Amino acid sequence: MSDAGVPTVLLSPRDVASESAGARAALIAVALGFLTLFLVLPLAIVFSEAFSRGVAAYLTALLDSDARTAIALTLTVAAIVVPLNATFGVAAAWAIAKFDFVGKNLLITLIDLPLSVSPVVAGLVFVLAFGAQGVLGPWAAAHGLHVIFALPGIAMATVFVTFPFVARELIPLMQQLGSAEEEAALTLGATGWKAFVTVTLPNVKWALLYGVLLCNARAMGEFGAVSVVSGHIRGLTNTIPLQVEILYNEYDIVAAFTLASLLALLALVTLAFKTYLEWRFVGAARRRGAG
Amino acid sequence: MLTAIDLTIAPGELVALLGPSGCGKTTLLRIIAGLETADAGVLRFGADDATRLTVQERRVGFVFQSYALFRHMTVAANIAYGLTVRPRRRRPTRVEIKRRVDELLDMMQLPGLGARYPAQLSGGQRQRVALARAMAIEPRVLLLDEPFGALDAKVRKELRHWLRAIHERTGLTTVFVTHDQAEAMELADRVAVLNAGRIEQVGTPREISERPATPFVREFLA
Numbered sequence: 001m002s003d004a005g006v007p008t009v010l011l012s013p014r015d016v017a018s019e020s021a022g023a024r025a026a027l028i029a030v031a032l033g034f035l036t037l038f039l040v041l042p043l044a045i046v047f048s049e050a051f052s053r054g055v056a057a058y059l060t061a062l063l064d065s066d067a068r069t070a071i072a073l074t075l076t077v078a079a080i081v082v083p084l085n086a087t088f089g090v091a092a093a094w095a096i097a098k099f100d101f102v103g104k105n106l107l108i109t110l111i112d113l114p115l116s117v118s119p120v121v122a123g124l125v126f127v128l129a130f131g132a133q134g135v136l137g138p139w140a141a142a143h144g145l146h147v148i149f150a151l152p153g154i155a156m157a158t159v160f161v162t163f164p165f166v167a168r169e170l171i172p173l174m175q176q177l178g179s180a181e182e183e184a185a186l187t188l189g190a191t192g193w194k195a196f197v198t199v200t201l202p203n204v205k206w207a208l209l210y211g212v213l214l215c216n217a218r219a220m221g222e223f224g225a226v227s228v229v230s231g232h233i234r235g236l237t238n239t240i241p242l243q244v245e246i247l248y249n250e251y252d253i254v255a256a257f258t259l260a261s262l263l264a265l266l267a268l269v270t271l272a273f274k275t276y277l278e279w280r281f282v283g284a285a286r287r288r289g290a291g
Numbered sequence: 292m293l294t295a296i297d298l299t300i301a302p303g304e305l306v307a308l309l310g311p312s313g314c315g316k317t318t319l320l321r322i323i324a325g326l327e328t329a330d331a332g333v334l335r336f337g338a339d340d341a342t343r344l345t346v347q348e349r350r351v352g353f354v355f356q357s358y359a360l361f362r363h364m365t366v367a368a369n370i371a372y373g374l375t376v377r378p379r380r381r382r383p384t385r386v387e388i389k390r391r392v393d394e395l396l397d398m399m400q401l402p403g404l405g406a407r408y409p410a411q412l413s414g415g416q417r418q419r420v421a422l423a424r425a426m427a428i429e430p431r432v433l434l435l436d437e438p439f440g441a442l443d444a445k446v447r448k449e450l451r452h453w454l455r456a457i458h459e460r461t462g463l464t465t466v467f468v469t470h471d472q473a474e475a476m477e478l479a480d481r482v483a484v485l486n487a488g489r490i491e492q493v494g495t496p497r498e499i500s501e502r503p504a505t506p507f508v509r510e511f512l513a
Contacts (some may be wrong), residue, residue: 180355180357180359181359181360181361181362183326183353183355183359184353184355184359184360184361184424185361185372185376186326186346186347187324187325187326187346187347187349187351187352187353187425188372188373188376188424188425188427188428189347189350189373189376189377189428190347190372190376191347191376194376198361198372198376199361202363203362203363
């Protein structure tokens with residue numbers, strides 16, 4: 001998503017690069033062309049297809065009961081997953097940045113694991129663990145817990161896929177900040193919790209918010225892992241991405257693109273909000289750094 | 292890493308922990324503050340066994356080498372921090388806190404800088420804010436880790452005299468860490484020379500320079 005920043009950097013007049021005007025123009029053309037072809041065009045198509053039969057058809061598709069269930073389920077999953085991963089991310093980043101312990105490198109590697117494992121495999125892991133034949137499946141069934149083909153399974157798979165986002169935003173920042181300020185707070189009489197709330201959180205709040213945004217966007221958009229554990233039960237366990245696929249496969253193009261436009265909109269809002277945050281963040285830092 | 296540390300500091304004394312880098316002087320300072328724990332041994336503040344006290348209970352004023360000012364707070368908020376984080380029943384009123392902050396800004400010769408952020412200050416000013424913040428909690432003892440380490444030579448000299456003056460005015464028991472023997476000799480009432488985790492000699496600057504107890508001390512001061 002940060003590719004959007006490339007052309008502005010190249011166009012900046014302060015950038016006294018040694019390339020000739022022709023080379024510069026070519027670079028800009030390539031970057032812009034690439035962006036148009038792979039980002040702007042698809043986005044435009046999503047919206048144009050969604051509204052291809054007018055606003056009424058768009059609204060009908062949006063208010064369809066299966067669509068509404070899919071939207072509600074997606075929001076529910078995000079509401080469960082994002083707070084969990086925000087908490088986990090802060091805890092993991094704290095542990096990694098502030099302490100030395102055995103297995104620290106292993107933890108760092110593990111946090112990155114979801115980024116390198118195919119989401120389908122991630123979903124399968126939960127099916128294997130909690131399915132009827134799984135290790136924990138009989139135990140869950142005995143306690144009346146429906147994990148696979150139900151909300152818990154979908155939430156778990158999404159937690160797995162999205163857990164690097166917050167942690168990865170925070171770890172480098174917290175490592176760079178060190179723990180001197182927290183130590184200062186402790187010597188001044190603050191409890192550990194108070195030091196965390198008054199010193200650590202304010203120092204990382206923008207990175208945390210940014211990580212939460214990314215985590216949320218991915219949690220709502222996740223397809224692969226959720227597809228495996230959800231069972232695709234219409235009006236019950238289909239999230240927005242799964243519903244989009246079903247509608248598309250049934251040649252209900254307008255409905256498919258209508259729901260897809262919600263996800264696209266989410267991406268745009270996330271991007272706009274992120275840009276706003278960066279602007280605020282840089283602005284605040286500059287105000288403080290002046291002089 | 293530290294062995295054979297036996298050091299008694301009188302109330303109101305200004306003591307320097309002097310030694311090469313890696314000798315354990317900062318570790319000793321952090322142990323006194325409660326930021327690190329010794330595997331064995333006892334630490335006493337007067338009659339109290341400080342070994343059993345948490346870092347918060349010890350009420351030491353610690354000035355970090357890099358100052359560790361809270362970068363998202365104004366200078367005034369930094370200085371007030373130790374008072375504002377107190378539990379409600381022990382917290383001074385807002386008016387009292389403001390008065391105390393103004394007093395300290397004044398004492399540290401930082402008038403009118405209360406609304407600035409740490410990034411807007413010079414190194415010497417930051418150092419004085421860190422000192423003011425540490426003194427706001429009326430510490431039992433003031434601990435300074437390489438207090439002049441990050442400053443250029445000229446500011447260093449000025450602040451040295453100034454710190455001595457502040458010390459005489461407040462009478463706070465003060466321990467500071469340095470690797471600069473001139474600094475230790477000029478500033479401190481007594482100097483403890485550390486080497487490889489052991490105290491080689493403790494004495495007044497004059498005693499140490501006139502009668503170095505070990506070959507290491509003689510060499511280090513040369």
